[in-house]
Amino acid sequence: MLVKTILNFCHKFNSFIYQNVTLQQDHQNPVIIVKIIARANGKKFCSICQRQCPGYDRLPPRRFQFIPIWGIPVFFQYAVRRVNCPIHGVVAEYLPWAKGKSHLTEVFKIYLSQWAKHLSWYKVAELFHVQWYHVFEAVKSIVEYGLQYRDLTNIKALGIDEIQYRLGHVYLTLVYQLDTHCRRLLYISKDRTTKSLLRFFRYFGTARNAALEVICCDMWKPYLKVIRKKAPQAINLLDRFHIMKKFNEAIDNTRRQEIKQLEHDGQEPLLKHSRWLLLKNKDNQKESELARLKVLLRYNLKSVKSLLLRDAFQKFWSYRTRYWAKKFFDQWLSRVNHSNLVELKKVAKTLQRHEELLFNWFKLNDHYSNSISEGFNNKAKLTIRKAFGFKQFETIEIALYHQLGDLPLPKLTHEFF
Numbered sequence: 001m002l003v004k005t006i007l008n009f010c011h012k013f014n015s016f017i018y019q020n021v022t023l024q025q026d027h028q029n030p031v032i033i034v035k036i037i038a039r040a041n042g043k044k045f046c047s048i049c050q051r052q053c054p055g056y057d058r059l060p061p062r063r064f065q066f067i068p069i070w071g072i073p074v075f076f077q078y079a080v081r082r083v084n085c086p087i088h089g090v091v092a093e094y095l096p097w098a099k100g101k102s103h104l105t106e107v108f109k110i111y112l113s114q115w116a117k118h119l120s121w122y123k124v125a126e127l128f129h130v131q132w133y134h135v136f137e138a139v140k141s142i143v144e145y146g147l148q149y150r151d152l153t154n155i156k157a158l159g160i161d162e163i164q165y166r167l168g169h170v171y172l173t174l175v176y177q178l179d180t181h182c183r184r185l186l187y188i189s190k191d192r193t194t195k196s197l198l199r200f201f202r203y204f205g206t207a208r209n210a211a212l213e214v215i216c217c218d219m220w221k222p223y224l225k226v227i228r229k230k231a232p233q234a235i236n237l238l239d240r241f242h243i244m245k246k247f248n249e250a251i252d253n254t255r256r257q258e259i260k261q262l263e264h265d266g267q268e269p270l271l272k273h274s275r276w277l278l279l280k281n282k283d284n285q286k287e288s289e290l291a292r293l294k295v296l297l298r299y300n301l302k303s304v305k306s307l308l309l310r311d312a313f314q315k316f317w318s319y320r321t322r323y324w325a326k327k328f329f330d331q332w333l334s335r336v337n338h339s340n341l342v343e344l345k346k347v348a349k350t351l352q353r354h355e356e357l358l359f360n361w362f363k364l365n366d367h368y369s370n371s372i373s374e375g376f377n378n379k380a381k382l383t384i385r386k387a388f389g390f391k392q393f394e395t396i397e398i399a400l401y402h403q404l405g406d407l408p409l410p411k412l413t414h415e416f417f
C-alpha cells in the first residue's frame with residue numbers, strides 16, 4: 001500500500017493534493033518527503049482572516065514535519081502561495097495542515113503533546129526526531145487551544161492551593177475545580193498574594209464568581225480575605241489536606257529543634273533521618289519503621305508527642321454531626337494547651353481562630369470529598385519535579401495546564417494515537 005493512500009485515508013484536504021512520496025537521504029539520515037500541490041481550481045484564502053483572496057506569488061518550497069512512519073521522519077513539502085487580502089495585504093495563504101511560521105503540522109503537534117503527558121519533554125524530542133523547543137511549541141499550542149475552547153459553565157466548587165516551584169520562597173497559586181462532575185486545574189497565578197487570587201476572580205468574572213458554592217483552601221490570610229470579598233456566598237472550607245500540612249510543618253520544626261537540643265546534650269542523634277518516619281501516615285508505615293517509632297516513643301520526645309496528637313485529631317473527620325465534633329475538638333484543644341508543645345500550640349491556635357471555617361465541613365458532609373486537593377497537590381509537585389530544567393514561569397505554567405487542566409483537544413478526522 002502506498003503512503004499516499006494512507007494519507008488520503010486519514011488526513012485528506014479539499015484544495016490540496018498529495019502529489020508523490022519519496023524516501024530521501026538528509027545528512028545521511030533517511031527522511032520521507034511528501035510533496036503537496038494545490039488543486040488547479042482550488043480557492044486561496046488569507047491565513048489571518050480566512051477570506052477568499054486573489055493570488056499574489058509563490059514562495060520557495062518549505063517543509064512541515066508530520067508523524068514519523070517506522071521511526072523515519074516524515075515531512076510535507078509545499079511551496080506556499082501568497083495572497084493579496086483586501087484587509088491584511090500580501091500574506092501567506094491559509095494551510096489546513098499547519099499554522100503561521102510553524103515547522104510542525106497541527107497533527108504532529110497534537111501527537112507530540114499527547115506523548116508529552118506520559119514522558120519527559122526531552123524524551124519525546126529524542127524519540128520523534130525534533131528539538132526540545134519543538135515539543136514545547138507543540139504543547140504550548142495545544143494548551144492555548146484548550147484554554148480557549150474549554151467549558152467554564154456549571155462550576156460550583158473550587159480548591160485553592162499554593163505550591164513552591166523554585167528554591168527560595170517562589171510560589172504559585174493554583175485554583176482547581178473540585179466538582180464531582182469535573183475536577184481539573186483551572187488557573188495558575190504567580191506568587192501567593194492577595195493580587196494572585198484577585199487575578200483569578202477577575203478572569204473568572206462576576207457571574208461565575210456569584211455561582212460558586214464551596215471554596216476550599218488553607219488558612220492563608222490573603223486568600224481568605226479575597227474569597228470573602230469576591231465570593232461571600234460560598235462556603236469557605238478548611239480541608240483535611242491543608243490542616244495536615246500545618247501539623248506536619250509543626251512536627252518538622254519541633255523535630256529540628258530537638259535534634260539541636262539532643263546534640264547539645266551529647267545524646268545520640270536519635271531523630272536524624274527520622275523525618276519521614278514522623279510525617280508518614282501510620283497506615284503507610286512498614287514494620288521496621290514502626291519498631292523505630294517505638295524506640296523514639298520511649299524517649300518521650302516532643303516531636304513524637306506532637307505526632308500522637310496529630311493522629312488523635314484525625315478522629316475529627318469521622319464525626320457526623322457538628323455537636324459531637326465540637327466536643328471532641330474542645331477536648332483535643334485542652335490536651336494540646338496543657339502540653340509543652342509550643343509548635344503544636346500554634347497550630348491549635350490557628351485552628352481555633354478559624355473554627356468557623358473548620359466546622360463548615362459539617363455543612364457539606366458527603367457533598368465533597370476532603371482529600372481531592374491532596375491528589376492535585378501531589379500531581380502538581382510531580383509535574384514540577386519532572387519538568388526539571390524548566391526555570392521559566394511560562395514553561396511551568398504550560399506543563400501544569402497540560403497535565404492537570406483536562407483541556408479539550410482540537411478535533412481530528414482520524415485519531416493518530
Ligand SMILES: [Zn+2]
Pocket residue numbers: 046047048049050051085086087088089
Ligand atoms: Zn485577511
